[in-house]
Amino acid sequence: MSDNTANVYEAPEANLTQNNDGSNKPILNFDRFSAWGVFFLAVITLGIYSVYWLVNRTNKANSLAKNQIAQGLIYGYVALYVVNLVLSIAGIVPELGFIVSLASFVVGIILVFSLRTSLTELINEGSAEPVKLNGILTFFFNFIYFQYKINEAIDRQQ
Numbered sequence: 001m002s003d004n005t006a007n008v009y010e011a012p013e014a015n016l017t018q019n020n021d022g023s024n025k026p027i028l029n030f031d032r033f034s035a036w037g038v039f040f041l042a043v044i045t046l047g048i049y050s051v052y053w054l055v056n057r058t059n060k061a062n063s064l065a066k067n068q069i070a071q072g073l074i075y076g077y078v079a080l081y082v083v084n085l086v087l088s089i090a091g092i093v094p095e096l097g098f099i100v101s102l103a104s105f106v107v108g109i110i111l112v113f114s115l116r117t118s119l120t121e122l123i124n125e126g127s128a129e130p131v132k133l134n135g136i137l138t139f140f141f142n143f144i145y146f147q148y149k150i151n152e153a154i155d156r157q158q
Contacts, residue, residue: 025126026064027153030057035148042143051081053143054111057150061118069114077111080104112142119146123153 041049055074062068084104087097116138123131131153137145 025157026122027126027150028157029064030060030122030150030154032151032154033147035144035151038147039144050143051078053147054108054115057143057146058111058115058118061115061122065118065121067114067118067121069111069118073107073111073114077104077107080107109139112138115146119149123149126157127153 038049038053042053055078058069058074062071080100081104084097084100087093087100091097113135116133116135120131120133123133131149133145133149
């Protein structure tokens with residue numbers, strides 16, 4: 001007998017496990033991290049971690065979702081945040097600081113609700129039952145609420 005022929009009496013082999021590479025469950029590509037950890041890191045760093053979290057998760061969502069968030073919106077938010085931080089520390093021209101602070105808030109809200117749309121899409125893509133992210137909770141607790149919902153979706157889909 002040659003090496004190329006299979007043993008007729010050998011049981012057939014088949015891969016019976018599902019390939020769980022995250023292609024049909026894109027939310028599994030996100031890291032699971034405690035929502036309390038996100039909250040305490042944001043408090044300890046005086047809000048800087050929340051900006052990092054938003055930028056990081058937005059870039060991750062952009063790589064996975066069909067609803068893309070414009071990179072200009074992300075960069076604009078970070079730039080306004082930095083300018084607002086510098087003006088707040090320096091205390092120069094309070095009127096300008098107020099305008100920049102208001103602009104940073106508005107751009108931040110637009111970014112958060114854009115991310116909400118992308119995260120809803122990513123969570124629902126691999127979920128058996130549709131999930132809707134609450135607008136009021138998004139407004140008040142944005143990054144903490146998002147991390148909680150990401151963790152919840154990861155737990156359900158694993």
